[in-house]
Amino acid sequence: MCFIGQCHSGTALDVCTDNFFLQPLCLIGIIDVMRHYVKAFFLFFSFLFCIFAFRLFIFVKNGIIILIFNPLPLFSRKRGSFMNRTQKLGNVLIISSRKRMLSEFQSYLHSVLGEYLTFNTLLREQATDPSLFRGYQCVLFPTARALETFPLTIDSSILQLACDRVFNHMFLDKIIQIPPHERVYLVNDDKSSTLDIISQLEECGITQYDFVPFYPGCKDTESDIQFAITAGEPQLVPSRIPNVLDIGNRIIDISTILQLCEYFNIPLQTVNRVSRNYVNQILHTVKTSETYYTNYVQTEQLMQVILFSLPVGVCLFGADGRIQFMNAKFAHAFSLPSSNFEGQPFSECLPPAYADTAFDRNGDWTILLSDQKTQITLSVLSMVFPDTEPVFLAFLPGGRSTEAPAAEEEKTEESTFFASSRTFSLSLSHADSVQNLMTQVRHLALFDFPILIQGESGTQRRTLARAIHNFSRRHHYPFSVLHSPGNNLTEASLLRLLAETNHGTLVLSQVDRFPLAIQDLLVNVLTNVYGNFFSAPETHRFDVRIIAIADDNLYKKVEKGTFLRELFHLLSASELQTVPIRRRREDIPDLLNYFLLQFFHNSDMTCDRIFSEGLLRFLKEYAYPGNIHELYNLSCSLFTRYNSHKLQLSDLPTYLRSRQMADVSLTDLQYQVLSFVSMHPKAGRLAIKNGLADGETFVSEAALRTVLGELSSAGYLIVHRTKGGCEISELGRMVLEK
Template sequence: MNKLVIFSGTSSTKKEIVDQISTLLGDNLEISAYATDDDILYPISNSLVLVTSPLILDSVKPLIRENCKIIVARRTLNLSNLDKILYINPNENVLLVNDTYDTAIESIELLKNFGFDFINYTPYYPNSHIDTSNFKYAITPGEPHLVPHNIENVIDIGPRIIDITTIVEILSNLSMLNKKSHNISARYINKIISLSRELYTKNKNIKELNELLTRLINHIDDAIICFDGNLDMKFINNSARKLMQTEDYDDNLYKIKSFISNQKLIESILYLNGCEYIAIKELSYEPELSICILKNARERINIENKLRKEIKNRGYVAKYSFENIIHKSPVMKDLINISKKLSQSDFSILITGESGTGKELFASSIHNYSKRKNAPFLAINFASLPEEIIESELFGYEEGAFTGAKKGGKIGLFEIANGGTIFLDEIGDITPKIQLRLLRVLQEKEILKVGGSMPIPIDVRIIAATNKDLFTLVREGKFREDLYYRLKKLYIKLPPLRDRRDDILHLFNYFLDKKSEYPLEVSKEVKDILLSYNWPGNVRELENTVEYILAIIEDDVIKPHHLPEDLISTKRHCSLDDVEVFILKTIKDFNANRKIIGRKTLSELSFECGLNLSEQQIRSKLNILQQNGYIETSRGKVGIRLTSKANSII
């Protein structure tokens, strides 16, 4: 069997050439191949030797005996990998990276001969000391490890293979030319045909894509005109063509070119054909192009008004603004000023406060004061919905996601609110599963529908609210810590009404004027009761109080007997002794920390503060407090709890 020994510079070149010759000559040849860094144990004799370059021949010649025939290969490029070069822009400066100056120059000449002469090549090789900072592309024939690290785009066209003349010379020396020449010619022709077919398919696909893009751009209502670096028009869509086909063509074109050439302007208002157009400039540097997009200002305003009306009709609007927050106290004035500043950011906001303090009022006002004010505002209350409904409402679902799913699926609230704000009320009540899904929204800015597999990017500002102590829930493992801090990037704590007593009468009179059909006078006794009451239900309870009064009053003066029983009984029973106040305050502290308290603990704590009460004395006081409606007692894990009556005065 004939023997062929191959010497190459690198292992990758060795593999490429062995594969090439094996494919052509099949099993009729015994091939041994070595790279320059391989160990060769014995001298080469009685073989045909193929070396990949004169430089390789110089290094291996001592290993080859005189009875060997030596062929120095003529190399060419692997046609299979050259199509990537077509995506480089004409006149781009490109590094050609190879192991030596001579091989780099040889590769450059081959590329030019193959028709890739539309770019500027610079040879690069180890220790060439070339400044590569201005190069974006590098082409290399199988030497990607030699490419400088700062090059963004590396095109490896694969190691150079041996050309047809070298193949013929090998066959001649092996006395196989007559037998194999027809087969080799057919293989090369098939390769060329295959590459031509592949190139034709790619060009066809590109042409079809360009035609599709042109059709899409021509269906856009906005006028689009593209200019090159010399301000020559390169593309114009149908809307722009219609705009320009008037008697004012020259004047319109002059205005558009003036806008394009003004480097300080990105957007401007142009008067074309007697109408206002919003002109927007988009720049491209590879190749150098300027794109002018013209939007009819009047049509744009009409569309925005229509969308705004549609959003309002669907109820996706924020109903309140900061002007609707009735207040007199300095604490509320400061809180509103802070909220206005926070509204200008897109970070999520956590609003905390007792029930009835106006969390949704603030959320709505923040949205209306932000740059998202013309976009949707949606609210969802987690306390009123089960987990399954919350998930499908927030994220939507795909068709067939579950039994009963609508045909075509459903869009979730996050998608509807895209570009706007979503208000998540009672965030402390959500389950761990929904917590995890919300965390993904905050981290990735995308959602996944129920039953879906494709993430949907969204742009939504999240405002969350709760009347619970989320930090305590985090410590108890009931609320995710990472979600807590994601939600609390910005933070507002709303004070209860009892901590801003300046607002009590101010709000009372506001609701009275708003809801009463005729003027009413408020007696001093009623004012005193209103100011002394602790308002556990906050502003909501105050508004309910006004509605109760208006429902029963028949006089022109509001007197104590017109007030709800809660307010009257609080005034009647507010004369608690020190022991009763101690007991109620201690129970309240334990209730707030979700701890159980009994007679024994109350007795022990009384000694710490000097009251020195026995368990029997505690029992007696607890009975009195229960009879007067201040506490509720039960066995088991609940223990002693304060009633709303006690909470209103403690």
């Protein structure tokens, strides 16, 4: 509606309350204000109403008043409601070919938006006449395909909406009660929706399962699967599956709810309430999930400690014959190089004569070991649990001792370099420098020359010596180590050691630290008794391979006079130089994963999964002065701190945190900025500047930009581009906690 009257002013008055326009409607009337007082009186009150209820423009030109305005809806998101609460804003028709889906959609939408909208349902086969859509402002379809293939033409004035659908988050707490790492069928009525549900579950953080899609046309070939999740299609689940969780039809996603709210101008407070409830529901489920998973991890770790601490050898394998767990006692009893046989056939761990034996029943077996002399008793116990296939526990009740090896068969440096001491094929390194070292080791193992292994502490020098021995013709004979003898070492004791090691390998560990008196004794004994390189081997009293281990550059000590030149030349016929961790950083993730596998006995527990980005970056960049020893000990420390949540920089041992913080020095302004960002995540420069000003710290835009750059370069802040603001890093939190 619009009014026009005379005015003797040449001005234009704009009383529009804001710039939000709906469909303009103009009606022009001319009123002679001076001659028609009654109409003027009516105009006055109409004018007030228009200002209140409409967006009104008043133009005055040539004595004529022109009023142009837009009618507002009786309910505006910005103005509040002047409508009776019982009056609905619109009618929505839901169309589907399935009654259950119609009922669930109607019930869910009514619970969310029933205060403002009326929801009715119609089976697809009953939709035979376009007149059925009269009185509706919106028609909802369950999928885009249902909308595209709908046979009737719907008037263009009616909103046609294909729902975005998501699984019902109310069932998340039931899903996460399935044991982690299980293979699970995800069952639905077509491939696309099945894959969508798997993707949605993974987006919600449900990544601890191996989901296998199953829909009409798929064959049940995964005989090991004992769990299935279905979205309202339990009849499609293979009948043999004992554990079926029906999470109901997928519900309408929040995005579709928000589309309806926008289209019908539903109040913002309702939209906010719906969004808040949706988020709170997910947060509640996440907390529940963390509790379940934490309990699971703690129980699993406790069980592993118990099984590893048992005084008998234990091995657990499934109905398929593949090993699920083996402790070190069991591995040692069968002379296996490692207890990490998860997923390997149980029969492969036994002597070849038992390769075809089925250990699938309760009983005792007498096993003749590969030496054809030793017999041990192997007991197998079948354990059956509800709704699962049986598992078998193999253990050693008696027979061969499972004590640790004798002293001369001491373990190598945590057995970290090779998964097997008899082979080089399982080396954990991909670095060229280490591969070149391996080539040298393979070559030297074929000969009997004395070898000098030099390198930093913790670089597996003794492991290399052991590997050379095991790969040589001497591997059936003793491997002895003489480590840092005192001045009381006598010629008789040295000769006795050579006699005990005859035909084997003698390692002189830390030979660079031997006292000069002992060095002189070694020269005399090795020259006069062991022989020299110009004498025939048959004249030697002892046939012993000598491997010496020293720190970097032993020849420098020769030049300083702290190591005998004659002994140096006697020991260094061949040389090997080990590689420190800092020169093979590409191996760090693999080494970490190898150690974590030793501790967790679970190949899924990798460094990417249990370490935060900041912690993993630190572990990759750290120098490791203790090399493999330090990396191994650090992995042990982090393992003991793991409790289902990703480990952070603050979980590092005290000596590393102290070392990292030792050189940290912040100015007062840097500290204030870091503290402010810590309390106000995603704050931008303006917010930081104003926040500092509130605390009586005034800083220019340029100075603040410089400080943010310095903190970012030091790794204390993460500065996002565009409108992302700033947030504190893990390292920044450690600085504040210092």
